[in-house]
Amino acid sequence: MSILNADLHCHSVVSDGTLEPEVLAARAAANGVELWALTDHDEIGGQHRAAQAARAHGMRYLTGTEISVTFAGETVHIVGLGFDPDDPQMLRGLEETRGGRGNRARDIAAGLAQAGIPNAYEGALKYVGNPALISRTHFARYLVEAGVCKDTSEVFRRYLTEGKPGYVPHHWASLKHAVTWITQAGGAAVIAHPARYKLTANEEYALFTEFKAHGGRGVEVVTGSHTAAEYVKYADTAREFGLAASRGSDFHSPDESHTDLGLLPHLPGGLTPVWELLADRIR
Numbered sequence: 001m002s003i004l005n006a007d008l009h010c011h012s013v014v015s016d017g018t019l020e021p022e023v024l025a026a027r028a029a030a031n032g033v034e035l036w037a038l039t040d041h042d043e044i045g046g047q048h049r050a051a052q053a054a055r056a057h058g059m060r061y062l063t064g065t066e067i068s069v070t071f072a073g074e075t076v077h078i079v080g081l082g083f084d085p086d087d088p089q090m091l092r093g094l095e096e097t098r099g100g101r102g103n104r105a106r107d108i109a110a111g112l113a114q115a116g117i118p119n120a121y122e123g124a125l126k127y128v129g130n131p132a133l134i135s136r137t138h139f140a141r142y143l144v145e146a147g148v149c150k151d152t153s154e155v156f157r158r159y160l161t162e163g164k165p166g167y168v169p170h171h172w173a174s175l176k177h178a179v180t181w182i183t184q185a186g187g188a189a190v191i192a193h194p195a196r197y198k199l200t201a202n203e204e205y206a207l208f209t210e211f212k213a214h215g216g217r218g219v220e221v222v223t224g225s226h227t228a229a230e231y232v233k234y235a236d237t238a239r240e241f242g243l244a245a246s247r248g249s250d251f252h253s254p255d256e257s258h259t260d261l262g263l264l265p266h267l268p269g270g271l272t273p274v275w276e277l278l279a280d281r282i283r
């Protein structure tokens, strides 16, 4: 069970990925994934399609989402796995979390217009698969198309991160709410890609401590954006805080993602895989 090829983090056109859930499922299966979860940002509209496609390819499936949270002034992502996709509190919480994205996108476009890039809102919309889920990634794709930057990483670096013209501060869900929605819907909350946050050591310790106190159960140890040294570091953190470990590519697009579905090292030894906690939630 622990050396299962599990990929429990990726995105479809229902958020900021470029592939349909069925195409992702086929790709995951072709890469040898045995247990899969689609984890669109703040949205679970793709869950039914993903679960059906997983079954068609002989993969086991866990429901998934990745909730945007504001903690210590930073955006932190909390992955939810194995929850009931019809849970009313979860549905309401996700809808609220998505709610501010439309106005934020208008503000991002206004900032870009001031920097000499007109019509970015309309441009980004061409890449949006779900009108309720416009994200910075869609702006990044449009700025590459418009020839402003050579790739989306450059767009984030020059335009969409703190201090840059298209950056708009935003207040997402609280850590407590995100963990509670997931947990009360029968799922496990997992801290996504912990090495990516600009937190001080004290803030990171507070994140793990509060996450655990609210009922959080796991941390991504092996993810597409971690280095080998970070696998070791967060394996230690998982043991220190008594958290289970998760594994996921965070795949968004064949053109943009360095790590493909399922093509990741296995979890380091001596950890409890999060899917062992969720054995009765696997479909």
Ligand code: AMP
Pocket (backbone or CB within 6 Å): 016, 041, 068, 134, 135, 136, 137, 152, 153, 156, 157, 252
């Ligand atoms: P948003 O939820 O609208 O703030 O968009 C966040 C998404 O932008 C993340 O989930 C990533 O897919 C993408 N992203 C964030 N930072 C970068 C980066 N430096 N390079 C490429 N994509 C990024």
Ligand code: MN
Pocket (backbone or CB within 6 Å): 011, 016, 041, 137, 252
């Ligand atoms: Mn994303």
Ligand code: MN
Pocket (backbone or CB within 6 Å): 066, 077, 192, 193
């Ligand atoms: Mn994320």
Ligand code: MN
Pocket (backbone or CB within 6 Å): 009, 010, 011, 066, 250
């Ligand atoms: Mn993600």
